Amino acid sequence: MATQDISSQQFYYGTKADLKLGDLIESCNSPATDVYLTPILDAAIWGAELAIGEGRSRVYLVEPLGSIEAAPKRMDQKAPKHLSMSYRSREPLRVISEVTEWTLYHGTRADLKLGDLIEPGYLSNYGQRKQATYVYLAATLDAAIWGAELAIGKGLGRIYIVEPMGSIEDDPNVTDKKFPGNPTKSYRSREPLRVKGEVMDWQGHSPEALKTMKENLERLKQLGIEAIED
Numbered sequence: 001m002a003t004q005d006i007s008s009q010q011f012y013y014g015t016k017a018d019l020k021l022g023d024l025i026e027s028c029n030s031p032a033t034d035v036y037l038t039p040i041l042d043a044a045i046w047g048a049e050l051a052i053g054e055g056r057s058r059v060y061l062v063e064p065l066g067s068i069e070a071a072p073k074r075m076d077q078k079a080p081k082h083l084s085m086s087y088r089s090r091e092p093l094r095v096i097s098e099v100t101e102w103t104l105y106h107g108t109r110a111d112l113k114l115g116d117l118i119e120p121g122y123l124s125n126y127g128q129r130k131q132a133t134y135v136y137l138a139a140t141l142d143a144a145i146w147g148a149e150l151a152i153g154k155g156l157g158r159i160y161i162v163e164p165m166g167s168i169e170d171d172p173n174v175t176d177k178k179f180p181g182n183p184t185k186s187y188r189s190r191e192p193l194r195v196k197g198e199v200m201d202w203q204g205h206s207p208e209a210l211k212t213m214k215e216n217l218e219r220l221k222q223l224g225i226e227a228i229e230d
Contacts, residue, residue, distance in 0.1 A: 012038055014059050016052070017051075023095045035090075038085040040083065045184075047085050049183040105138050109155040134171075160198050168187040
C-alpha cells in the first residue's frame with residue numbers, strides 16, 4: 001500500500017485519553033503495530049466516542065512522526081454507518097493541540113442569508129411531521145448533510161454555519177443509544193440559530209444510502225412513531 005504525502009494535510013485523533021501538547025500517541029497493541037488517524041473531523045469524533053475508557057471524549061490535532069498509509073477496512077468496526085479513522089502509521093503521532101471549539105451546522109432546503117434566524121415551528125422530518133418546538137443543529141458535517149437531504153421542500157439542500165442564540169442539548173431523536181455519548185454531535189434548542197455562513201463544498205450520501213434512510217423514516221411514520229419533542 002502506497003504511503004501518502006502529508007505535507008499539506010491536517011490530521012485528527014479521537015480518544016478518551018487526557019493528553020497535552022507534545023505527548024506521543026502510540027499503538028495500544030503489543031507488540032506495537034499501527035496507530036490510526038484521519039483528516040476527517042467527523043471520523044475522529046466517532047473514534048473518540050467509541051474509544052475504550054471512562055474519560056471524556058477528546059479530539060486532538062496530531063502530527064505523524066513517520067510515513068502513513070490508507071488503512072484497510074477495520075474488522076472491529078462496530079457498525080457500518082459510523083466513520084472510522086482511515087489512515088495508519090507504525091510510528092507515533094505527536095499531539096499539536098486539542099479541538100475544543102466546534103463549528104455548528106444546520107442542514108435545510110431554505111435559501112437563507114447571513115444574519116437570518118432559523119427558528120422553531122417548521123414541520124418535523126419524520127413521525128407525524130407535526131410542528132417542532134426545537135430547532136436542530138450538529139457539530140458534524142455528516143449529520144448536517146442528512147438534515148439537508150431529508151428536509152421537506154423542493155429547493156436545493158443547503159448547509160449553514162450557525163450560532164445558537166440560547167442553550168443547546170443533545171438531540172434524543174438521533175443520538176444513537178447503542179453507543180456512548182453523542183457520536184454525531186447532534187443538538188437541539190428552543191431558541192433561534194443565527195446564520196453565520198454557508199458550506200458550499202459538501203458531498204451528499206449515495207443514492208442507496210439515501211433510499212435506505214428514507215425507507216426507514218417512512219417505516220417509522222407508518223408505525224406512528226413521533227419525533228421526541230419533550
